[in-house]
Amino acid sequence: MKAFIRLYIDAYRGLSRPAWMLALVMLVNRTGAMVLPFLGIYMTQALNFTIREVGVVLACFGLGAVTGSWLGGWLTDRFGNFWVQTLSLLVSVPLFLVTPLFTSVETLAIVIYLLSVVTESFRPANSVSVARYARPENITRAFSLNRMAINLGFSIGPAMGGFLASISYHWIFYGNALGAFIAALIFIVFFAKRKGTVRHKSTDIKTTASTRPQSPYRDRAFLLFSLLCCIYAICFFQLLSTLPLFYQKTHALDEKHVGILLGFSGFVVVVFEMLLVHIAERRLSYATSIFWGTALCAVSFAMLPMPTGYWVLYASIFLMSISEILAMPFMASVAVQRASRQTQGAYMGLNALAFSTAHVFSPFLGTRIADSYGFGLLWWSTSVVLVGVSIGLYVVVRKM
Template identity: 90%
Template sequence: MKEFIRLYIDAYRGLSRPAWMLALVMLVNRTGAMVLPFLGIYMTQALNFSIREVGVVLACFGLGAVTGSWLGGWLTDRFGNFWVQTLSLLASVPLFVVTPLFTSVETLAAAIYILSVVTESFRPANSVSVARYARPENITRAFSLNRMAINLGFSVGPAMGGFLASISYHWIFYGNALGAFIAALIFIAFFAKRKGTIRSKSTHNIDETAAPKSPYGDWVFLLFSFFCCIYAICFFQLLSTLPLFYQKAHSLDEKQVGIILGFSGFVVVLFEMLLVHIAERRLSYASSIFWGTALCALSFALLPIPTGYWILYVSIFLLSISEILAMPFMASVAVQRASRRTQGAYMGLNALAFSAAHVFSPFLGTRIADQYGFNTLWWGTTIVLVGVAIGLYVIVRKL
């Protein structure tokens, strides 16, 4: 027990104050993130959209995320991460407030696209901030701290969202707006006059005096990003087809769905820093990402098993551990591959890989579930993830 406590404390040592403040901003912002987990249920229950129409709107969210990720990376390299994050947070507030006014498939899809462009431009700029303020030896743990904050917010947000949705779905949009506004105030107050850490030594072997290399010409990194995208397509069913599966296959209401999604965030908060700290000591980047992807495959393989309610918690637990072992190290690979002058572009491409998954995950998932059933979707996801785990292991070793 003492050894466990010591490892837990060691996992948090050496992290800078700005890294903790970035995590606080993310915590507040994600605590208010109630819209996306319930967007599919909102459209089927309140707007009477079909599953296919839900897939179209969620795919528009993904298209906006792709645009926002590229735009956020481009703007960050030119104007700095502070301004991109500030404008993203502030501009999202009125967009969340007006989105419930759009109730047709076409208008809601357009509104969700614009909202997604604005909110997702935050991600690459925030990733650059994490890399700039972290000490070189703590980059992966700094990303983990930020993700832990995301998931702590995600453990609270859906639970609150489930309660608010049971009153009125409009309240989840207003809650999201409030969270973004408070996060913007905290971010501006702390970071307005700060500069990122200037490292005396590069954390990679790239010549900083040479012309900046574009990630779009780095074929090894492009292949890595492709595999990350496939992993994310499978994983992000957590936000689209999984809530629908809980509702339709297990007859869960909004509150019960919110509790399961909140449990996922709780698991990540409890174990992420500890497991990442242990993985940094005992596993290579390639091994950690491999095992994370393999656990994602196992998580979906459990869903078709005809058992009780408890299997949903086992599955979401394994999915959460997958997230812990895979995603922070994927971000670290992108940071280590980039030069200081191209961090925005590399983190933008890394974010774009995950954002593209927001297009294909709901679009493919809802159609496969609608035409062939949820069990076919889960078995297919499992098979794909096994192949992705092997592919990521090979390509990360090359990187």
């Protein structure tokens, strides 16, 4: 037991104060992130949209995420990560507040697109901040700390969102606005005088970025890696689109129980992420860790069609959370170490773009397959795709 506690403490040792503050900003922001997990249910229950119409609106969120990821990376390389993060948080506040005023498919799709552009431009800028304030040997753990904060917020936010949605769906939008505003205040107060003060060279995978400062869009190995990450994310992000609908329609769960299940996912990541990443850094290569993370995601979806009790839902989302822990931080580290300092924003922007593109295809494809062929075929096909992606990522990362 003492050895376990010591290992857990070691996982947090050596992380800088700015890294902890970035995590705090992310925690506050994500604690208020109540809209996306309930957006599909909101549209079907409050606005009476069909499943296909829900897929269209959620795909517009994904299109906005694609635009925001590219724009955020471009702006970060030109104006710095501080201003991009600050404006993203502040501008999102009024957008969240006015979103409930739009109730048709067309108008809601437009405002969700704009909201997504603004909120997702935060991601590449934040990733650059994490990379620049972390020591080279702690980059993966710094990303893990940030993601742990995201998931702690995600464990709290949906639970709060489920409670607020049971009163009125409008409150989830107001709660998201409040979280973004408080996060902006914390970020500005701590980082206003610290932007650009930390400098270090990035350590690279075999080919050093300093001798190869090319655009990520001409880096063929990284483009293939990003494509595979995108396919993984398309499968994984069913968690935010079709999975809540599956809970509601197949298992008859109400908003509160859906929120508890999604919150359980965040709780698992909070408890295990830093420890598992610390162990994986010592014992596994990037390729091996990403392979097992992707493979576990395949197993988690394969469990969903099992005709058993609620325990399968918790077991499935537990494995999905472990998948996230083993795969996503190391995917971000690959992007950081592949880039030079001059192209960090572009590389992190492309990395974010891969995941943002998934927000387009994940709900669009997921809702259509579920509507036409049922959730069972959706989960089995997702599992098969993930098995292929796990092998592809292993091969590509090893070659990189």
